[in-house]
Amino acid sequence: MPHSIDSLSFEASTAATIESLGQIVPELIVTCTVLAIVLVDLFFIRGKGKRQGPLEMVVLAGMGAALIATWAGFAGEPRAVFGTMMVVDPFSSFFDAVFLLATVLFVFSTMMSNEIAVADRSEYYTLAVGSVLGMMLMASSTDMVSIFISVEFVSLASYVMAGFVRGDRRSSEASLKYVLYGSVSSAVLLFGFSYLYGLTGTTSLIEANQVLYASNPYPLALLFALVLVIAGLGFKIACVPFHFWAPDVYEGAPTPVTAFFTVAPKAAGFALLSRFLVTLLSNPSTSPGFWTFLGSLDWPLLVGILAAGTMTLGNFGALRQTNMKRLLAYSSIAHVGFVLMAVSTLSPEGLHAIIVYMAAYLVMNLGAFLVVIAIRERTGSVDLRDYDGLANDAPMLVVAMVVFLYSLTGLPPSLGFLGKYYVFAETIRQEIWWLAAIGAVNSVIALYYYFRVAKALVFRPLRERQWTGAIPELATSLSVALAAVTLVFGVPWGAFEKVTTYSATLFLGR
Amino acid sequence: MLVPISFALLALLALGGALMLLFRRDPVDGVLSLVVTMLALAGIYLQLADPVVAALQVIVYAGAIMVLFLFVTMFVRRAEERGPLGWDRPRFALASIVAACLLGLLVQAIGAFGGNTPTHPGPPAEIAAIAHSLFGEFLYPFELVSALLLVAMVGVVVLGRRGEESS
Missing domain, CATH: 1.20.5 (Single alpha-helices involved in coiled-coils or other helix-helix interfaces)
Structure with a gap:
């Protein structure tokens, strides 16, 4: 019997489990934060006099501690933990930091918005931090079981967060659409995994990779399984043709949640997609830093076509929007296209481009959303027609917004330019000219709708109107700080380059 | 040949249940068809020589989860939509076929024991x-x-x- 239970092997596996727990300190801290939110709300914040503050402090402290732990583990040796369930490598640590920073900005944006009632904040933060835990696990999972559970983790929390505003039909509609499309995509993903398991006899991607390179008797079945997996993940990152849920969900969800959704789960999806493709399909016998791929199918071409379709449809969709949330939703689809362009190169340099792009997108997109939330507090609207002349009312905020829009377009010197630069450099180096050309045309289209916003803010006259509130002080200072980051890191820095290049290190179990 | 025939029967049952789920108008009918699919899947697991998974499938899916589904669909269905359960001819014929399939499987399963009662010392x-x-x-x-x-x-x-x- 292969699985006899003798106490010796049991003790050995217990020791291995405890040893593995020591390797995932950031994840453990985030788990404890989830529990801390529930407990603090239960025992320390009582009665009707709920105030903003204590819960936010708990979340920020947890995220801060996890960030420090992530930074401490960043330079460590890439390694697999819990067997080959997940890996800890610079790539996963980098994405952990992206999720944690996005959460910090998310907490600030919630604090300055009145969309989420203070009484509901504990459930709201529990779900948000829970989804962050899921994202961190997504970025490091290398087993189909742990991948699926972590994807569901993020999805379940997201469904509820999208419909968080009580009695708001749009928010409920967004939530329902998200649940329906999301469940279908999860089922498709799982179906693909079941085929992969059937083909390789293992759920571990690292082992499956070795099995496939030893023999691949059913290439068509493998192709079918991979198409299903890519479709399932494509849904989660909202790439064309699986994008149609995104604009409705992003418009209906509370604005801080939309801001969070457009950045963090997408980054997690890209981390997972890149890790999945490289771990499962790259040739184990080639030297590190150079990958060749399995299969008769031209993967770069397939992902490249998805990339081209995604950026083009996203940009054309954004052209006609007058609702800022919808506009940024379509723009986020377009940016997904650019990142997919980097995925399609399937090289360490492409991975580096993804990392830089996601970091840039985190700063500039969350910055733009901060401004949208602040303006919503002032005018009570997210409609572009209410943006006329706000430069006269809140000059600093508008300057920051113009910087974010400039960066989202990808003009130098800005973080957005840096991200696009690496993506295009790698595409051109691999001589995928058609994709580079489509990307360039799309950048010009994006210029139009981003600057339509800038034009309304700066050049139109300010109308007489009823203000619904004041611009939160925090919003102004935070967005100016983010704008400064956007510009300062837009100039290529040696240190930044070094950190991001190092982050493109994947543990592949060989 | 015994195994492929019973597999074909189970597969047809599972597919039929799934198709009924898609095409029945009444949600209660749909849930009941899903029970058929779940039970057929349990049979397939049993055939793959995995009695534990088959048992879990029956207890968890065909049992607990389906009861919950049925409860919720009956609960939310509006009163006027509820008609008496008609026993028209096609429905009766279909029910007979399903019942006959299940009976056939049962007979086959009992036959497979050949009169021996399984003896398991301790957990399998x-x-x-x-x-x-x-x-x-x-x-x-x-x-x-x-x-x-x-x-x-x-x-x-x-x-x-x-x-x-x-x-």
Whole structure:
């Protein structure tokens, strides 16, 4: 019997489990934060006099501690933990930091918005931090079981967060659409995994990779399984043709949640997609830093076509929007296209481009959303027609917004330019000219709708109107700080380059 | 040849249940068809020589989850949509076919024992093996699910409280 239970092997596996727990300190801290939110709300914040503050402090402290732990583990040796369930490598640590920073900005944006009632904040933060835990696990999972559970983790929390505003039909509609499309995509993903398991006899991607390179008797079945997996993940990152849920969900969800959704789960999806493709399909016998791929199918071409379709449809969709949330939703689809362009190169340099792009997108997109939330507090609207002349009312905020829009377009010197630069450099180096050309045309289209916003803010006259509130002080200072980051890191820095290049290190179990 | 025939029967049952689920107008009919699919799947698992998974399939899916589904669909269905259960001819014929299939399987399964009663000293080896891999190799995803359930529970609290407020 292969699985006899003798106490010796049991003790050995217990020791291995405890040893593995020591390797995932950031994840453990985030788990404890989830529990801390529930407990603090239960025992320390009582009665009707709920105030903003204590819960936010708990979340920020947890995220801060996890960030420090992530930074401490960043330079460590890439390694697999819990067997080959997940890996800890610079790539996963980098994405952990992206999720944690996005959460910090998310907490600030919630604090300055009145969309989420203070009484509901504990459930709201529990779900948000829970989804962050899921994202961190997504970025490091290398087993189909742990991948699926972590994807569901993020999805379940997201469904509820999208419909968080009580009695708001749009928010409920967004939530329902998200649940329906999301469940279908999860089922498709799982179906693909079941085929992969059937083909390789293992759920571990690292082992499956070795099995496939030893023999691949059913290439068509493998192709079918991979198409299903890519479709399932494509849904989660909202790439064309699986994008149609995104604009409705992003418009209906509370604005801080939309801001969070457009950045963090997408980054997690890209981390997972890149890790999945490289771990499962790259040739184990080639030297590190150079990958060749399995299969008769031209993967770069397939992902490249998805990339081209995604950026083009996203940009054309954004052209006609007058609702800022919808506009940024379509723009986020377009940016997904650019990142997919980097995925399609399937090289360490492409991975580096993804990392830089996601970091840039985190700063500039969350910055733009901060401004949208602040303006919503002032005018009570997210409609572009209410943006006329706000430069006269809140000059600093508008300057920051113009910087974010400039960066989202990808003009130098800005973080957005840096991200696009690496993506295009790698595409051109691999001589995928058609994709580079489509990307360039799309950048010009994006210029139009981003600057339509800038034009309304700066050049139109300010109308007489009823203000619904004041611009939160925090919003102004935070967005100016983010704008400064956007510009300062837009100039290529040696240190930044070094950190991001190092982050493109994947543990592949060989 | 015995195994492929019973597999074909089970597969047809599973497919038929799934198709009925898609095409029946009445949600209660749909849920009941899904029970057929779940039971047929349990039969397929049994045939793959995995009695533990088959038992879990019956207890968890065909049993607990389907009862919940049925309960919820009957609960939310509006009163006027509820008609008496008609026993028209095609429905009766279909029911007879399904029942005959199940009977055939049962007879085949009993026949397979050949009059011997199985004797198992202690838990079967499969259960030990499953426990070993569940709490050994797959301990980490197993624990992950508990964290997932906590988050899902909070989500349910949020959704449940909303219903309270709107009423």
